[in-house]
Amino acid sequence: xxxxxxxxxxxxxxxxxxxxxxxxxxxxxxxxxxxxxxxxxxxxxxxxxxxxxxxxxxxxxxxxxxxxxxxxxxxxxxxxxxxxxxxxxxxxxxxxxxxxxxxxxxxxxxxxxxxxxxxxxxxxxxx
Numbered sequence: 001x002x003x004x005x006x007x008x009x010x011x012x013x014x015x016x017x018x019x020x021x022x023x024x025x026x027x028x029x030x031x032x033x034x035x036x037x038x039x040x041x042x043x044x045x046x047x048x049x050x051x052x053x054x055x056x057x058x059x060x061x062x063x064x065x066x067x068x069x070x071x072x073x074x075x076x077x078x079x080x081x082x083x084x085x086x087x088x089x090x091x092x093x094x095x096x097x098x099x100x101x102x103x104x105x106x107x108x109x110x111x112x113x114x115x116x117x118x119x120x121x122x123x124x125x126x127x
Contacts (some may be wrong), residue, residue, distance in 0.1 A: 010116035012060055016108045020055040022077075027052030040085075041088045053062045054081065062112065068122045075113045076119075081104040 026034050027048040038048050054077065061067070061074040083101040 005115055006117060009117060012108050012112040012115060016078075016105065016112050017059045017062060019105050019108065020059050022102075024052040024055035024059075027055070041092055043088075044111065047107065066120070068120060071116070071120055072122055075109065078109050079106070082109065 011124065029046065030048055034048055035045055038045060058074050058078055059072050082102055082105055084108065086099060089099045
């Protein structure tokens, strides 16, 4: 892996971690804006805390060395979480400004996954 790809990986991974942490803190502490958002989408208030905890658990999983399988599951979980958020906003007919944060974080997480170095990937079994 080239030095440029490593830098790109870390930029997107740190950016994703920051975004996940910031939104998770708001969700765990049930800020008023988040409560209004989640009920508008048809979900119960307590789902915010669960989503926030999942995001907080995802951050060390992405940042710690090793544990390639945990990283793959983390990326998959974040993909499901973020695409679910995008679809929920889309299904409710929300404006693009409401979809944008989920779209942006999805793209950042995807780019982190795409540029991850070999030591952060699962080994491929050859038959």
